[in-house]
Amino acid sequence: MRLFRPVTAATAAVLLASGLTGPAVAQTAATGVGTSMSRANALTTLLGTDGSLLNLALVSDESQTTLDSGVAAVGSTSKLALARVGSSVVSHEVVNQTVGLYEAKSTGPTETSIAGGALAPAGGLSSVPVLGGTVVPGKISATLDNGVANAGIIAELSNATGTGGLVSIESVKASLGAQSSPTSSTATRAASISNVTVLDLGAVLQGLGIDLTALPVDTVTALVDKLKVLTGLELPDGQTTLTGAVDEVNDAIDEVQATLTTTGGTATGVAGTVDATVIDGLTGLLGETPTLPTTVPDPGDTDAVNAAIAQVNAVVDALQAELERLVVGGVQALDDTALLRLEGVEVGVNTKAVQDLNATTATVTGKVGKVFVGQIELPVTLDIVNAAAGLNAAVASINTQVREILGTVHAELENAVSVSVLDKLTQVSNNNGYSTASAGIVGATATVTPPATLATIVASIGAGTSQVVDLLPPEAVDEIEPATGMKDLGTTLNLGFTALSQPATVKAAEVLAVSNFKVGASNTTAGAPAGGGDPVLPATGGNSWLIAAGLAGMLALAAR
Numbered sequence: 001m002r003l004f005r006p007v008t009a010a011t012a013a014v015l016l017a018s019g020l021t022g023p024a025v026a027q028t029a030a031t032g033v034g035t036s037m038s039r040a041n042a043l044t045t046l047l048g049t050d051g052s053l054l055n056l057a058l059v060s061d062e063s064q065t066t067l068d069s070g071v072a073a074v075g076s077t078s079k080l081a082l083a084r085v086g087s088s089v090v091s092h093e094v095v096n097q098t099v100g101l102y103e104a105k106s107t108g109p110t111e112t113s114i115a116g117g118a119l120a121p122a123g124g125l126s127s128v129p130v131l132g133g134t135v136v137p138g139k140i141s142a143t144l145d146n147g148v149a150n151a152g153i154i155a156e157l158s159n160a161t162g163t164g165g166l167v168s169i170e171s172v173k174a175s176l177g178a179q180s181s182p183t184s185s186t187a188t189r190a191a192s193i194s195n196v197t198v199l200d201l202g203a204v205l206q207g208l209g210i211d212l213t214a215l216p217v218d219t220v221t222a223l224v225d226k227l228k229v230l231t232g233l234e235l236p237d238g239q240t241t242l243t244g245a246v247d248e249v250n251d252a253i254d255e256v257q258a259t260l261t262t263t264g265g266t267a268t269g270v271a272g273t274v275d276a277t278v279i280d281g282l283t284g285l286l287g288e289t290p291t292l293p294t295t296v297p298d299p300g301d302t303d304a305v306n307a308a309i310a311q312v313n314a315v316v317d318a319l320q321a322e323l324e325r326l327v328v329g330g331v332q333a334l335d336d337t338a339l340l341r342l343e344g345v346e347v348g349v350n351t352k353a354v355q356d357l358n359a360t361t362a363t364v365t366g367k368v369g370k371v372f373v374g375q376i377e378l379p380v381t382l383d384i385v386n387a388a389a390g391l392n393a394a395v396a397s398i399n400t401q402v403r404e405i406l407g408t409v410h411a412e413l414e415n416a417v418s419v420s421v422l423d424k425l426t427q428v429s430n431n432n433g434y435s436t437a438s439a440g441i442v443g444a445t446a447t448v449t450p451p452a453t454l455a456t457i458v459a460s461i462g463a464g465t466s467q468v469v470d471l472l473p474p475e476a477v478d479e480i481e482p483a484t485g486m487k488d489l490g491t492t493l494n495l496g497f498t499a500l501s502q503p504a505t506v507k508a509a510e511v512l513a514v515s516n517f518k519v520g521a522s523n524t525t526a527g528a529p530a531g532g533g534d535p536v537l538p539a540t541g542g543n544s545w546l547i548a549a550g551l552a553g554m555l556a557l558a559a560r
Contacts, residue, residue, distance in 0.1 A: 031182045031183070031519070031520075032182060032183070032355060032517055032518050032519040032520055033066075033067045033068040033069075033070075033180075033182075033517070033518060033520070033521065034066070034067060034068060034180050034181075034184065034185030034353055034434075034515065034516050034517030034518065035064065035065065035066040035067075035068050035071045035072075035180060035185055035515070035516055036063075036064070036065050036066075036151075036178040036179065036180055036185045036186060036187040036351065036353075036513065036514070036515040037062075037063070037064045037187070037513070037514050037515075038062065038063050038064075038176060038178060038187050038189050038349075038511070038512060038513040038514070039060075039061070039062045039063075039511075039512050040059075040060070040061050040062075040174055040176070040189055040191055040510065040511040040512070041057045041058070041059065041060045041507065041510050042058050042059035042060075042157065042169070042172040042174055042191055042193065042508070042509060043056075043057070043058040043059070043160070043162065043167060043169060043172065043193075043196070043506075043507070043508050043509075044056065044057045044058075044505075044506070044507040044510065045162055045163040045166065045167055045504070045505070045506050045507075046504060046505040046506075047163065047499055047500070047502065047504045048089070048502045048503065048504070049502065049503055051086070051088075051505075052087070052088045052089060052502075053087060053088075053089055053493060053495065053499070053502060054085070054086075054087050054095070054163065054489070054493060054499075055084070055085070055086045055087065056083065056084070056085050056162050056163055057081070057083065057084045058082070058083050058133075058157060058160055058162060058169070058172070059080070059082060059083075059155055059157050059172055059174050060080070060081045060082075060083075060084050061078070061079060061080040061081070061140075061153050061155065061174060061176065062078075062079050063076070063077060063078040063079070063142070063151040063153065063176055063178055064076065064077050064151065064178075065142075065149035065150060065151050065178045065179055065180040065185070066149060066180050067147070067149060067180045067181070067182065068180075074144065074149070075105065075106035075107060075142070075144045075149055076105070076106045076142040076143060076144060076149040076150060076151040076178070076180075077103070077104070077105050077106070077142050077151065078103065078104045078105075078140040078141060078142045078151045078152065078153055078176070079101075079102070079103045079140075080100075080101070080102045080103075080114070080140050080153055080155055081098050081099070081100060081101050081102075082099055082100030082101075082114075082119055082135060082155075082157065083098070083099040083100060083119060084098050084099075085097055085098075085099070087493060089493065089494075089495075090492075090493050090494060095492070095493070099119060100114075100119065100135065102114055102140055103140070104140045104141050104142040104151075105142050106142050106143050106144035106149060110141060110142055110143050111139060111140070111141040112139065112140050112141075113137065113138075113139050114135065114137055114138040114139055114140065114155055115135065115137065116134075116135050116136055116137040117134070117135055118132075118133075118134055118135070119132055119133040119134065119135055119157070119160070132159075132160065132161050132162075133157050133158065133159050133160030133161065133169070134157070134158045134159050134160075135156075135157055136155075136156035136157065136158060138153075138154045138155045138156055139152075139153075139154055140152065140153045140154075140155075141153075147181070147182060148179060148180070148181045148182075149179065149180040149181075150177075150178065150179050151176065151177075151178040151179075152175075152176055152177055152178070153174060153175060153176040154173075154174075154175050155173070155174045155175075156171065156172065156173045156174070157169065157171070157172050158170065158171045158172075159171075160172065163203075163489065163506075164203055164206075164207070164485035164486040164487075164488060164489035164490075164499065165200055165202070165203045165485035165486065166199065166200055166203040166204065166207065166485075166486065166504075166506070167196070167197060167198060167199070167200070167506055167508075168196070168197045168200070169193055169195070169196045169197075169508075170193075170194045170195035170196070171193070171194040171195070172191065172192070172193045172194075172196075172509075173191070173192050173193075174190070174191045175189075175190050175191075176188070176189055176190075178513075183354065183355075184352060184353060184354045184517055185351075185352070185353045185515040185516060185517045186350075186351065186352045186353075186515055187349070187350070187351045187513035187514070187515050188348070188349075188350050188513075189348060189349045189350075189511040189512070189513050190346070190347070190348040190511070191345075191346075191347050191348070191443070191509045191510075191511050192344075192345065192346045192347075192509075193342070193344075193345040193346075193443070193508060193509055194343065194344065195341070195342075195343050196341065196342050196345060196444075196508050197338040197340070197341045198338075198339075198340040198341065198342060198419075198444055198446045198506055198508060199338065199339040199340045199417065199446050199448075199506065200337070200338055200339065201223075201227075201334060201335075201337045201338065201339040201374075201405070202334060202335035202336070202337070203485060203486050204339055204417070204448070204500065205409065206484075206485075206486040206487060206498075207448075207486040207498055207499045207500030207501075207504075208413070208416070208450060208454060208458070208498060208500050208501070209454065209455075209458045209498040209501065210409065210458055210461055211462075211469075212331050212334055212335055212468070212480070213331060213467070213468045213469040213477055213480060214461060214462045214467050214468070214469060215331075215409065215461065215467065215468060216461075216464055216466045216467055216468075217246065217327055217466055217467070217468055217471055218243070218466065219408060219409060220242075220327065220330045220331055220334065220468060221241075221242045221243040221246050221327075221330060222243060222408050223330075223334055223405065223408055223409070224242045224243075224330045224333055224334060225241045225242055225243050226374070226376075226404070226405060226408060227334070227337055227373065227374025227375060227376065227405065228374055228375040228376050229333040229334065229337050229374050229375050230242060230333070231333070231375065232329070232333070233326070233329040233330065233333060235326075236248060236249070236284055236285045236322070237284040237285075238284060242326060242330050245326055246323065246326055246327065248281070248285065249285060249319055249322050249323045249326065250323065252278070252281060252282055252285055252319050253316055253319045253320065253323070255274060255278055256274060256278075256282070256292070256312055256315050256316055256319065257312070257316055258272070259271060259272045259273060259274060259292075259293070259312055260309065260312055267309045267312070267313065269299055269305055269309070270293055270296055270297055270305060270308040270309060270312065271296065272296060273292065273293055273294060273295065273296065274292055279292070282315065282319075285319065285322060286315075286318050286319070286322065290314075290315045290318070291311050291314070291315075292311055292312060292315060293308040293311055293312070296308075323471075324472055324473075324476045327468055327471065327472060327476075328472065328476055328479055328480055331468055331480050332480055335480070337374050337375075338372060338373075338374065339373065339374075339402060339405060339406075339417070340371075340372075340373060340398070340402060340417075340419060340446060341371075341372040341373075342368050342369075342370070342371055342372075342443075342444055342508065343368075343369045343370040343371075343372070344367070344368060344369020344370060345367075345368050345369075345443045345444065345508060345509050346365070346366065346367055346368075346369075346443075346509075347364070347365065347366040347422075347441045347442075347443045347509045347510075347511055348364065348365045348366070348441075348511070349362075349363070349364050349365075349439035349440060349441060349511050349512065349513045350362070350363045350364075350439065350513070351363075351437035351438065351439050351513045351514060351515040352437060352515060353434075353435045353436060353437045353515040353516045353517035354435060354517055355435065355517065355518075355519050356435070357428065357429075357430050357435045360428050360435040360436070360437050360517075361428065361437060362426040362427060362428050362437035362438055362439040363426060363439060364384065364424045364425075364426055364439050364440070364441045365384070365385055365441075366382075366383070366384045366385075366422040366424065366441050366443060367382055367383040367384070367385070367386075367422075368382035368383075368421060368422070368443065368444070371398055373398070373401040373402060373405060374405070376401070378394075378397060378398060378401060379397075380394035380397050380398065381394060382394055382395075382421055382422060384422050384424060384441075391421070391422060394421070395419065395420060395421050398419050398421065399418060399419050402417050402418075402419060403415060403417075409461070410457050410460070410461060412451050412453060412457050413451065413457065415449070415451075416448060416449060416450060416451060417446060417447070417448050417449075418446070418447050418449070419444065419445070419446050419447075420442075420444070420445045420446075420447075421443070421444045421445075422441065422442075422443065422444075423441065423442045423445065424439075424440065424441040424442075425438070425439065425440045425441075426438070426439045427439075431516070433518045434516040434517065434518040435516060435517050435518065436514065436515070436516040437514070437515045437516070438512075438513070438514045438515075439512070439513055439514075440510075440511065440512035440513070441509075441510070441511060442507055442508075442509065442510040443507075443508045443509030443510070444507070444508045444509070445505065445506070445507050445508075446505070446506045447503070447504070447505050447506075448500050448503065448504040448505070448506075449503050450500055450501050450502070450503070454501055468480075486498070486499050486500070
């Protein structure tokens with residue numbers, strides 16, 4: 001699991017595993033000034049290095065409360081964007097836009113309602129597979145009353161999809177409470193996701209340039225069995241795996257066809273019959289007893305020979321239809337399967353800064369209820385409070401499962417995806433008279449790193465002779481209708497290459513809060529931001545944003 005590390009001398013204080021330890025010390029309330037800042041993204045997708053191809057953030061918010069005029073004008077601000085979409089390779093406004101922007105300020109309006117309804121991008125963005133979803137009514141607020149600044153956000157988005165079907169969320173809720181008072185600065189952030197598909201298998205493969213119908217049939221059956229995605233796919237009697245079912249049908253076809261004699265690929269006679277055991281097997285496969293020749297017809301009796309050939313061909317056709325049903329069902333199941341899905345993701349941070357550094361606290365909470373690779377629920381416990389000791393082993397288990405699935409597609413794809421869960425940071429420090437508490441956590445991060453030999457891998461997968469597209473007739477292939485979201489996204493971005501042929505990162509539930517406080521009046525010194533204006537919060541993107549942007553950029557007070 002990746003750990004965050006300070007990158008500047010100003011932020012090189014001791015990192016605590018889950019908050020400040022040691023007894024709290026009683027203190028006398030003292031009048032002072034302080035600031036709380038926070039930022040959160042429910043879901044972030046970055047295609048290309050640092051999101052150069054596409055940067056999508058869902059339910060992205062930021063806030064500030066301050067009584068410190070050395071930081072900004074005294075008061076509070078809350079901002080929420082239901083979606084932010086950007087690309088440095090596509091300049092037109094269809095891709096680069098903010099959807100559903102809401103703001104509240106202590107100078108007014110102090111409360112803004114979030115309208116419910118469909119997440120509706122402007123222009124043509126709604127017609128391309130970048131994002132979609134339903135907004136649940138909520139509100140944001142920012143006030144300054146009796147010398148106390150408060151900010152709050154309650155936001156929810158359901159059935160959200162993004163980035164060509166690569167990720168999806170059943171429901172996400174975000175909440176914020178921040179306050180700056182004469183005695184303390186506090187921030188409480190929380191985000192919860194009921195069900196998030198971090199990576200869709202069909203979209204990942206399509207983004208790498210691999211079409212499901214181009215996979216060998218044995219790869220399809222192995223993937224279906226490994227991912228346990230047989231739901232809705234009825235297997236023949238006695239079979240428990242798709243691989244076994246397909247093998248049984250193929251063996252039956254071979255046995256029935258072996259009764260025929262052929263010339264130039266055309267059946268010209270019947271050379272044998274199938275025994276009772278084979279008939280019983282065929283009955284189990286087809287659901288009814290097949291009609292087959294019980295004796296070898298006289299080669300000179302043309303009518304009898306033709307009738308026997310017709311009986312054999314009818315059974316072969318029925319078996320072929322059963323084989324097509326199984327393979328088509330398997331491909332369709334894979335196209336609608338999550339490579340990695342999380343249920344019950346809950347993360348939160350709490351920061352409180354007061355006069356006494358020993359009473360200044362920074363804590364994080366985080367847990368994931370269930371983890372699925374396909375339909376396989378992994379026996380892992382992900383809770384940084386109650387199961388911190390086993391967290392690394394749990395994350396290693398997730399990565400092992402993901403590597404095994406991708407390795408089934410091609411051995412060199414085994415390390416194309418890595419997963420990190422519940423990355424966290426807490427820090428308490430004193431910076432030039434300010435007690436500062438910082439806390440951040442990311443629920444889950446999945447990173448796609450395409451191998452340098454991707455083009456060769458894709459070519460080798462499509463070079464065999466046992467691909468789905470070769471086995472099935474065109475009408476059966478058309479029936480599969482795999483999702484084309486990642487292909488459409490590449491077209492929208494005018495990439496000229498597959499969307500995941502460059503690095504990509506998906507983050508679910510990332511929150512950050514920083515609070516500081518000092519006794520006495522504010523003072524503006526070198527390195528501090530000038531008073532007045534809106535807060536400028538850091539953009540997310542790189543793996544170390546919680547440190548580099550959060551601690552160094554969010555609060556310039558470290559330079560005082």
